[in-house]
Amino acid sequence: xxxxxxxxxxxxxxxxxxxxxxxxxxxxxxxxxxxxxxxxxxxxxxxxxxxxxxxxxxxxxxxxxxxxxxxxxxxxxxxxxxxxxxxxxxxxxxxxxxxxxxxxxxxxxxxxxxxxxxxxxxxxxxxxxxxxxxxxxxxxxxxxxxxxxxxxxxxxxxxxxxxxxxx
Numbered sequence: 001x002x003x004x005x006x007x008x009x010x011x012x013x014x015x016x017x018x019x020x021x022x023x024x025x026x027x028x029x030x031x032x033x034x035x036x037x038x039x040x041x042x043x044x045x046x047x048x049x050x051x052x053x054x055x056x057x058x059x060x061x062x063x064x065x066x067x068x069x070x071x072x073x074x075x076x077x078x079x080x081x082x083x084x085x086x087x088x089x090x091x092x093x094x095x096x097x098x099x100x101x102x103x104x105x106x107x108x109x110x111x112x113x114x115x116x117x118x119x120x121x122x123x124x125x126x127x128x129x130x131x132x133x134x135x136x137x138x139x140x141x142x143x144x145x146x147x148x149x150x151x152x153x154x155x156x157x158x159x160x161x162x163x164x165x166x167x
Contacts (some may be wrong), residue, residue: 033046060106064103
């Protein structure tokens with residue numbers, strides 16, 4: 001999880017060797033298409049529209065829709081976790097923080113995370129793990145589109161793909 005936040009844009013998220021995080025990356029992020037090469041020597045988490053694996057696409061879409069539905073008011077993660085743990089998704093609980101981080105990093109609009117009403121300025125692996133532990137205390141709010149459009153021209157890549165919130 002730390003590599004996702006600290007090594008964004010790097011091939012294999014900078015993971016090498018045989019540590020416990022190394023096999024998690026290809027199995028859950030690379031092989032599924034959640035993390036992919038978007039330009040020469042540049043990698044990124046992508047949204048559901050860019051993922052080929054249909055099961056992963058549906059899970060990411062559910063998370064993205066949850067984020068979009070949080071435009072007017074912040075939403076706690078409790079409802080989303082309940083949805084993801086239940087059929088038709090049936091996601092294992094230990095994978096949920098990884099999926100949340102990937103969806104957050106690949107989301108094309110800015111998101112604000114709040115922990116017990118306090119804005120989370122520095123995202124850390126612990127933030128996403130805490131979402132699973134106390135989902136009622138962590139909320140997300142999507143920045144409204146008119147506000148987003150006002151600064152969007154400043155965050156475009158050369159290929160006109162919007163940068164993610166963490167880039």
